[in-house]
Amino acid sequence: MEFRNRNLVLSLLFLSLHVLPSLSFTFFSPVDNHLVNCGSATDATVDNRRFVADGSHRSKTPFCHWDSSVSLRNDNALSDSPKLYDSARVFRKPSKYEFEIREKGTHMVRFHFHNLNSSKFDSIDAQFHILIDDFVALSNFSTGNSFSPMIKEYLISINSDKLVIRFLPSETTKFAFVNAIEVISAPKDLVPETAQFVNPEKVENFDGLKNQALEVVYRVNVGGPKVTPFNDTLWRTWLPDDEHLESSFGSERVYFSGRIKYQTGGPSREIGPDNVYKTARLIHSRNSSIPSLNITWGFSVTKGYKYLVRMHFCDIASISLELLFFNVYVNGNLVYKDLDLSEVTGWMLASPYYADFVVDQSYSDVLSVSVGPSNNSLAYAIDGILNGVEIMKLNNSMGSLDGSDCAGFVLGRWPQRGGGILIPLIAAALLVLSLSIVLRRRFTFGGQESAAVAWSKLPVDVSEINAKHGG
Ligand SMILES: *[C@@H]1O[C@H](CO)[C@@H](O)[C@H](O)[C@H]1NC(C)=O
Ligand SMILES: *[C@@H]1O[C@H](CO)[C@@H](O)[C@H](O)[C@H]1NC(C)=O
Ligand SMILES: *[C@@H]1O[C@H](CO)[C@@H](O)[C@H](O)[C@H]1NC(C)=O
Ligand SMILES: *[C@@H]1O[C@H](CO)[C@@H](O)[C@H](O)[C@H]1NC(C)=O
């Protein structure tokens, strides 16, 4: 990171000397850290992270297992577009990647997609399923007409020494593709074992969260700008909250220029980075009456799943301890009464705190969270605050995050090869032979760089790319 201003560096140094003893400063370095640049013959370095090519030379990298995949190279890529999107691997048949896992437990899995526009592959025909071990992550997925890169992120607990990721075209006429894959061990406390289950009737817990497959559906930096992987300890992306704000009348945004005080035993930078805790939206009473209002955010979700809601708080606005008391609601249910951030952070301002809730969205496709004044709120003070929200979908009882088919069923839909009868076998062999002759002229197999198929220039969001390389 570059600092524009030498004084800023000095003041940061000065500050850090003062608060150092009470803070934790360990940097996270994942045991498992597989970054794959799919369909490419050359590695790509993005934000100092090296994505290894899966198609270098004729010998495949150990984690790739495919029969007939094609590597696509974007010859018309804009010079400043992220290198990950210059290539893709296309699968016409069920294929898999296998990753060696050295540390059991929760892992982050990310897939990067950027729509192909190639003369050989029509993106309309990209429709596929992705299985992560025994979970269905995506089913009949297609990237639509989106011109900007799409990232799908999952949190999966792995209890064996390998992780298998399968790509299956929805039908024989369709294909699957991916531009990049990340498989990274997550910090131990990223997914808790238990969270409060939001139930209007009674207080109860949801147990066994670590055994669920989670899909991150929203990750929002309340009151602040987009936070890019460059500025996040776990290379996450946090988006601004504006489009989710339902009622913000009377609320204010706040930006804190001081230092966020991470404490041992409290949330670490891996739970939420500085840039998330440094901004918030709040309710501020400036006279003798406490405003009667809530700030509410709404998120559209897929009905029929449970969701884990993580709310991030950090009192970056009060002038002193013990002035901020407020209520927290999820789907209109009071989940935290008279939340006192001073108390839960061990009486330290600008120190982060977070709370997890599980909600059942069986009957509603809107998930809402609100903060508002409580009976203990004070006049001339802050009466409600929120710094960030994360919403993660839990797999359903079929072990799926996308639809009602279980992994075994999705796999079984693909006909077995050969079938034990000679004639279909010969027919298939002939077909493969003739196909491969046709294909060899057009595409590259197993990632031979020289014959990579070009796809035409795609408009990319230049401002985002610049942001990634700036700072
Ligand atoms: C306090 O300020 C709010 C707006 O900030 C205003 O609507 C309200 O009438 C004021 N109340 C009093 C008692 O002055
Ligand atoms: C805030 O929201 C909760 C839950 O929906 C509701 O019970 C409460 O009345 C609201 N408060 C105000 C002032 O609107
Ligand atoms: C606030 O106080 C009123 C009156 O004492 C009470 O009826 C209400 O339940 C309290 N609200 C909360 C959220 O505790
Ligand atoms: C998610 O899948 C796991 C393992 O298959 C299962 O034990 C769990 O009950 C599923 N979760 C839900 C909410 O059904």
Ligand SMILES: *[C@@H]1O[C@H](CO)[C@@H](O)[C@H](O)[C@H]1NC(C)=O
């Ligand atoms: C995916 O599409 C296939 C064929 O169109 C259909 O049979 C299947 O039910 C779909 N799966 C889901 C989960 O929508």
Ligand SMILES: *[C@@H]1O[C@H](CO)[C@@H](O)[C@H](O)[C@H]1NC(C)=O
């Ligand atoms: C794809 O490329 C073709 C030819 O290069 C172009 O005419 C077409 O507009 C492109 N489609 C999209 C969706 O960009």
Ligand SMILES: *[C@@H]1O[C@H](CO)[C@@H](O)[C@H](O)[C@H]1NC(C)=O
């Ligand atoms: C990282 O964060 C700093 C400080 O908030 C900001 O100035 C910079 O633009 C960010 N960089 C990127 C690449 O997002």
